[in-house]
Amino acid sequence: MRIHCDKTELQKCVNDVVKAVPVKSPVYYLEGIKIQAKDNVLTLYGSDGTLSIKCTMQADVAEPGEVVLTARILSELLAKFDAEEIALYTEGNNAVIECGSSRATLCFVSAEQYPAFPEYIRENMKLLLARQFVSMVNQTVFATSVSEDKPILTGILLECEDSRMRMVALDGYRLAIREEMLTGDSAFRDVVVPAKSMREVAHIIPDDDTPVYVYASEKMVAVVCDNVEIVTRVLQGDYVKYRNILPTEHATRVIVSRQALHGSLERASILARQSKTNLVNLRIEKDLMTITSDSEVGKVREEIGIRLTGKNLSIAFNARYLLDVLKEVEDEEIVMDFNTSISPCVIHPIKGESYFYLVLPVKTNTVS
């Protein structure tokens, strides 16, 4: 193998595929990136068994071949090289990388042992914009479960209905649903994708209008964007029938500035998190929401102007469950719908049905 290529482009590809490569693996070559040179194209592969990433770029291939190089070292070297052109060639059992007056020689392992990139069926495709995909992931992934008690809840449900794609996440305390209208084949299999894979996809694809193709099959989902293909295994099992738990009415509706609520909850939670429950109380009365928190070392009281329709209410939450969603929503004002102090609160935008967040309150003795 002998190639010349652009350093910055190689660096970008390496940084993309390295996201699938485990930092430590008992199998040495799994800490590596497979680099394949053929027909003036360089293809890089990374995989941890669940997530596999493939990235292609143009290169001047004088001699085709393939090698597996330690991912972290390759990535660190590329970040520190100070010239713009890379020469990469094999010499016995070594791969030599030259850049400017630097020359690194890395042992490589045979690419034959490296896991094959998963074959996926290019059917059941859905097409959307990269920034839509990123936003859908960011607004749901925090609500996935971190406990392995119900493994299926550690993933995001990816569901399609006609021209809509929906991502759903829930962990037993809250539920996030995000929808987008899109084009593509009408058929699409509902799948549950590991949260970690979704986070990596959202990091790799750009936050812009680049088209993203999503393919789903029984065992895997593929996301294709520009020169990158990301394939992830899906979680097996039935997802929770979440539609049953969506409230259909409300007794109290509050419209509130997202930023004001976020700031108040942040201050209240400075004291709330001194105790394990991280509890904040919301008292909703007329045009005022009063947020309080209490701990051994002190307490906070916050007042925010609101627009209320319906009944007054007192209700308590784990501050984090509210902060998580307020961080990811971009609307200036949000709607909060309540029924009683022991039934869920629903947060959604004033307009449209693209986002829906449900959070369970905490039962306390002090809340009436």
Next chain:
Amino acid sequence: MRIHCDKTELQKCVNDVVKAVPVKSPVYYLEGIKIQAKDNVLTLYGSDGTLSIKCTMQADVAEPGEVVLTARILSELLAKFDAEEIALYTEGNNAVIECGSSRATLCFVSAEQYPAFPEYIRENMKLLLARQFVSMVNQTVFATSVSEDKPILTGILLECEDSRMRMVALDGYRLAIREEMLTGDSAFRDVVVPAKSMREVAHIIPDDDTPVYVYASEKMVAVVCDNVEIVTRVLQGDYVKYRNILPTEHATRVIVSRQALHGSLERASILARQSKTNLVNLRIEKDLMTITSDSEVGKVREEIGIRLTGKNLSIAFNARYLLDVLKEVEDEEIVMDFNTSISPCVIHPIKGESYFYLVLPVKTNTVS
């Protein structure tokens, strides 16, 4: 106590004094900041027993008094408040802080138990600019010892001779000396200041032309800059007679670009640090320095153009000991003086004698 003051100014003062406050202490009030209000001045105090910081600011004091408040919570609240004016008053056993529509109530402990701010003698003063002090600390503190084997080496020696101030640090492997010309009383006691205290001073004082007054006595050093007074205990014991180990001649002198050397060493150390010794080899020959590193997974070779006077040389170092100094020096080119492959290397600027760094080589079998 009852005061009104500017939020941003209070925040700055709290962030300064909090640097002396331990994150966790078995004695609750030591995790606190003492706030004293008197004669329209607010004075804040923080201390961990070794380092004590005092900061003053203007305030509208309606009722004088003093309280001790939990430092971290106060600091977090101030960072999150979104209005510009603070009201702070006591109410029974609580201190109430109001800012905009936020109201925090914090338990406070009596200020009587709080450690008294150390009295220091305002004699033996030296005057320099804040940025000079910051630069002196940054260019020496990394060479202090982190081991408690010889506690005196965990500090920086502060030494004055006529109109010079000198900071010296050494850890058995390297020695850094930084000098500045300055004004002040001719008398000054040599003292050894804990590295941690020096780091905090360098963080607190601005990196500009604000005058800094330094007072040294047998048991403490005080640094006064603007509205901040920082007093630290000094380490007891005799410092190493470092003058004896300064080489007076050299057989090889290299002039090299600091940035090029830094870049090459960074790349070489990516592989060097795969093995514990973190070893880089320097081969100096004619107008070329070749830097190599070697490990199980691969090796790096770097070439840098140099100006050489004297003999060719091969010598090996712990890469970190060279990188540490190259990060802190600002000169475009530096001088490296050598004698043999087993005697120290001295790094200094081309012009002037303000900085001097000595580093011991590592003896290897491969270096001739």
